[in-house]
Amino acid sequence: MLSQPSENALALNQISKTYAGKQVLSQLNLAVPYGSVYAFLGNNGEGKSTTIRVLTGLEAPDAGSVTICGDNLYAKRRSLLSRSARFVPDYRLLHRLGGLIDAPSLYPNLTAAEFLSIGCGIKGLPVSEIDRVLAVVSLTDAAKRLIGQFSLGMKQRLAIAHTLLGDPKLLILDEPTNGLDPSGIRDIRQLLSELPASTGTTIFFSTHNLDEVEKMATRFAVLKDGRIRFESDIPSWKAAQQFNMTLEVGDANAAHTVLLKHGFQSTMTNPNTVRVEGLPRDEQPRLHALLVNEGIELFQSYQSKTSLEQWFTNEHTD
């Protein structure tokens, strides 16, 4: 099977999905460039998991197409028992991706190595792959331990190791750091951040952890009501963001009055401190000059950017 040249490792085109009369995904369009770490955000119930299941062949869409490295994942076929044609995934394309959907699916009666041998056996890979992926997630010492004895973090690592079997070109991960302790989160973030550069793997992941998106992702999209409401690369988003400033002044009351009068979103936090929110970068010099010109003593000012979490909460929650 030949792939058509494509800029994108993954592309969704007009994907729609309905469950029990409710439209979960509505004409969803998404393009994940090769080598990117693409984060998929959304509140609970917005359709993230459904999207992940469509991308991994678990759920066929009602309409639209999914292409993996240029090839269509779904084809419309009529089964012997069905009156209408349905989308059926091409299982051969699933060699190109590693998928982690929701909580890890593991067999507690098997050891870690035995569990990974399932994936090796199905994909026709050599057993040396088992040692390789266990080393990547730092579980080499646990290869012969029963999965039933694993902690939640170890299970998550093992599930990620399973997705890495065969060095797939595309990883599709549903909340990959779920259940990990802080050091585990750090390790997995580092691993996933380095994979595109070291192996050329493209990563598409869903998450609730917005701090993770800022630290790991190169692009992100926000899903709401089954549609993409916002999409951007992280550098562009950061450049467009506003700042918050904290000002230590001689008279906070006077400073607050002046700032409000000139249209700044000011709050007085104590008799000597004023906080200004949503300040565009090019307004900062004007703010300093304004206070000085009004005779207000300005001892110190420091700024912080609006975090992705604040931005998401302000823009995309009801």
Add this chain to the structure above:
Amino acid sequence: MNIPINPFPGLSRLLAVECLKLKRTSTLLMVFALPLLVALFSTGLAVKSQNLAGFDAQAWQRWWMGVMALWSYFMLPMFIALITGAINGNEHKNHGWRLMLALPVNLYSLYIAKLLLGVLLTASALLWLWLSGLLATLLMTALGAPGETEYGMVLLSAMPALMLTSLPVLIIQHAVSWRFGNIIVPLSVAVMATMGIVQIGSSEYWVWYPWSYMTMSVMGGTEELRHHAVWLSLAVATGLFWLSTLLAASHKRAG
């Protein structure tokens, strides 16, 4: 990235994977324990109720038929429900469907591989049942019964027929446990079906009742009737196989 020349895992590879999933579970124990239990139970009854020294050829024949009756009437349908429930339950309880269906696996192949595993385990249990019977005869011989293995050898030739006539029930139970995650459902099917074997199996309606084919292949009054049960089973199993495979693969939704 390693992509094998044949990207579809063959049935042999899938079967190996399914066998691996049973490691350290009680499923393999059932294959050995249940037939042994039947043989030992029959031995216990014989020791308790009969004078072993007077165990003639007819007594041996009755003893072996008792073992086969207990197995085919009651234990085999329950055994099939338990092992098919265990084979598919592995995925239901561990969210294994999500894992398997996100791998490059054809759903039809997976269904057939699991069914094949059920067939292999049932065949193994039948063979072990016969071996357990032989061991039991040795035990009774040691306890004073005259040695007799001729009828046991005759019954060995009946094992393939018993295996073939269990195929329709295997397919039905496999389809039920593939669909329903709760083990209660396939077990309930097995219990209710087993209750009807004696009444329906001894009437002219037995041809419509797959659970009676197994007992008919062993206990059927004439050789013609026993052969009829085998051929009927093969025909019914073929139809059930195609229908259940299409239905299971069409409607399977990963949980």
